Amino acid sequence: MIAIAIVRTKDLLAVVMLTGxxxxxxxxxxxxxxxxxxxxxxxxxxxxxxxxLMLAAITMTGRTEAPKRHKPLLALLVVFVTxxxxxxxxxxxxxxGSFEAPVHQHVxxxxxxxxxxxxxxxxIVTSVLASYRAFDTLGEVAVIFTxxxxxxxxxSLPQRRRSYRLDESKKExxxxxxxxxxxxxxxxxxxxxxxALYVQFHGDFGPGGGFQAGxxxxxxxxxxxxxxxxxxxxxxxxxxxxxxxxAIGLLLYASVGVVSLFSGVNYLDYNVLADDPVAGQHLGILxxxxxVGCTVAAVMIIIFxxxxxxxxxxxxxNEQNSTELNNSHELKSTELKSTELNNxxxxxxxxx
Amino acid sequence: xxxGLYNYWIVVLLMMIGFYIVIAHGNLIKKLxxxxxxxxxxxxxxxxxxxxxxGSAPILAEGLSRYSNPLPxxxxxxxxxxxxxxxxxGLALVVRIKESYGSIEEDEIQIQDQLTEDKT
Numbered sequence: 001m002i003a004i005a006i007v008r009t010k011d012l013l014a015v016v017m018l019t020g021x022x023x024x025x026x027x028x029x030x031x032x033x034x035x036x037x038x039x040x041x042x043x044x045x046x047x048x049x050x051x052x053l054m055l056a057a058i059t060m061t062g063r064t065e066a067p068k069r070h071k072p073l074l075a076l077l078v079v080f081v082t083x084x085x086x087x088x089x090x091x092x093x094x095x096x097g098s099f100e101a102p103v104h105q106h107v108x109x110x111x112x113x114x115x116x117x118x119x120x121x122x123x124i125v126t127s128v129l130a131s132y133r134a135f136d137t138l139g140e141v142a143v144i145f146t147x148x149x150x151x152x153x154x155x156s157l158p159q160r161r162r163s164y165r166l167d168e169s170k171k172e173x174x175x176x177x178x179x180x181x182x183x184x185x186x187x188x189x190x191x192x193x194x195x196a197l198y199v200q201f202h203g204d205f206g207p208g209g210g211f212q213a214g215x216x217x218x219x220x221x222x223x224x225x226x227x228x229x230x231x232x233x234x235x236x237x238x239x240x241x242x243x244x245x246x247a248i249g250l251l252l253y254a255s256v257g258v259v260s261l262f263s264g265v266n267y268l269d270y271n272v273l274a275d276d277p278v279a280g281q282h283l284g285i286l287x288x289x290x291x292v293g294c295t296v297a298a299v300m301i302i303i304f305x306x307x308x309x310x311x312x313x314x315x316x317x318n319e320q321n322s323t324e325l326n327n328s329h330e331l332k333s334t335e336l337k338s339t340e341l342n343n344x345x346x347x348x349x350x351x352x
Numbered sequence: 353x354x355x356g357l358y359n360y361w362i363v364v365l366l367m368m369i370g371f372y373i374v375i376a377h378g379n380l381i382k383k384l385x386x387x388x389x390x391x392x393x394x395x396x397x398x399x400x401x402x403x404x405x406x407g408s409a410p411i412l413a414e415g416l417s418r419y420s421n422p423l424p425x426x427x428x429x430x431x432x433x434x435x436x437x438x439x440x441x442g443l444a445l446v447v448r449i450k451e452s453y454g455s456i457e458e459d460e461i462q463i464q465d466q467l468t469e470d471k472t
Binding site for chain 2: 012015019022023038041046056058061062072075083086090093097098099101111112115116122123124125128143144150151209211215296306307310
């Protein structure tokens with residue numbers, strides 16, 4: 001239902017709100033399907049961070065969608081043909097929840113029956129994620145790290161001095177307006193951070209782990225940045241430090257593998273990290289989950305800060321453009337604007 | 353009973369909606385939202401395959417013998433976080449496109465590209 005509403009709505013702000021609700025709904029859906037770890041992640045990511053990032057993006061790109069010019073008949077046809085074929089394909093699939101399905105016959109019984117002796121961690125998801133399939137997870141963390149670098153290279157701006165005086169007065173005004181929100185959230189932030197750490201280190205026994213903890217940790221810091229402005233947040237959390245943490249997390253993960261490699265076993269085989277294989281597994285899982293948590297949290301913070309930083313820079317440029325036009329940088333941007341104007345004029349002419 | 357397959361049909365329906373948004377809408381942010389819905393349909397597909405009747409969440413405890421399959425959970429757990437990272441990258445690209453073209457509607461961008469090609 002929500003998804004259909006998203007198709008129909010033209011206002012992008014409403015679309016973003018609906019995606020948040022959609023994320024929360026799918027999280028509860030995952031709980032119903034016994035996938036608590038996944039639900040945890042989806043609730044933090046789908047309902048929290050993704051909505052925020054999209055909001056930050058639409059403040060820069062405008063919030064209404066242009067009306068469609070052509071009929072979507074062809075698209076509908078393609079979609080229905082694909083959907084029909086997929087539904088035809090599902091007719092041979094095993095029934096929902098059946099125990100004999102091929103999915104449950106391959107490696108899953110080994111994970112369920114033997115992971116307690118081999119890894120000694122009650123949460124099977126954690127033991128599969130961090131031990132049996134650790135190499136896979138290393139790749140995923142590398143992808144997240146790369147995405148962080150990508151956003152950094154696309155959106156980061158050269159550091160420059162800004163006029164703080166104007167900002168301060170604006171900020172104070174905002175703070176007076178949002179007194180209740182600010183105080184309530186301020187008291188919440190330490191608890192969110194504490195909860196993130198709990199999720200991080202309790203992931204062996206209950207639902208949780210590095211991925212969820214990283215996202216929750218980042219959410220707390222993003223909340224802080226939203227309440228007190230980006231400049232204050234940037235002064236508290238040094239950007240270079242956060243970028244360093246992102247890299248260190250990935251390095252920590254990879255170097256755990258190298259240690260076991262030098263001890264004469266396979267890459268990321270933790271049995272040799274301690275005298276007792278199970279203790280070694282515990283240590284290995286703890287270390288790489290820490291690496292995952294560091295990288296995920298740092299990358300999320302990097303992404304958010306860069307989005308908002310870009311936006312504030314744009315706003316500043318606009319304000320300066322409207323007041324005075326003697327700086328070379330502004331001249332350039334006005335040139336850009338005039339070419340844009342010309343372009344739109346040409347477009348109009350062509351339209352006529 | 354064919355009705356036992358209903359979970360796949362929900363997935364296909366969600367996938368169709370996401371796919372439709374991606375190909376029929378011109379707004380780039382809307383396209384990304386469509387991709388997210390498409391992605392979620394795949395997540396739900398995996399998780400619903402891993403579910404077992406009368407099973408419990410895959411955390412070992414006394415007195416439980418049937419657990420749902422942990423493997424799809426692991427795959428999807430990481431896929432969600434990777435998904436948000438790649439979505440953020442996509443949004444960053446959209447922001448840059450807006451800065452250089454002044455628009456995020458697909459057809460307007462194409463017209464501008466056409467114009468620059470004609471000039472050169």
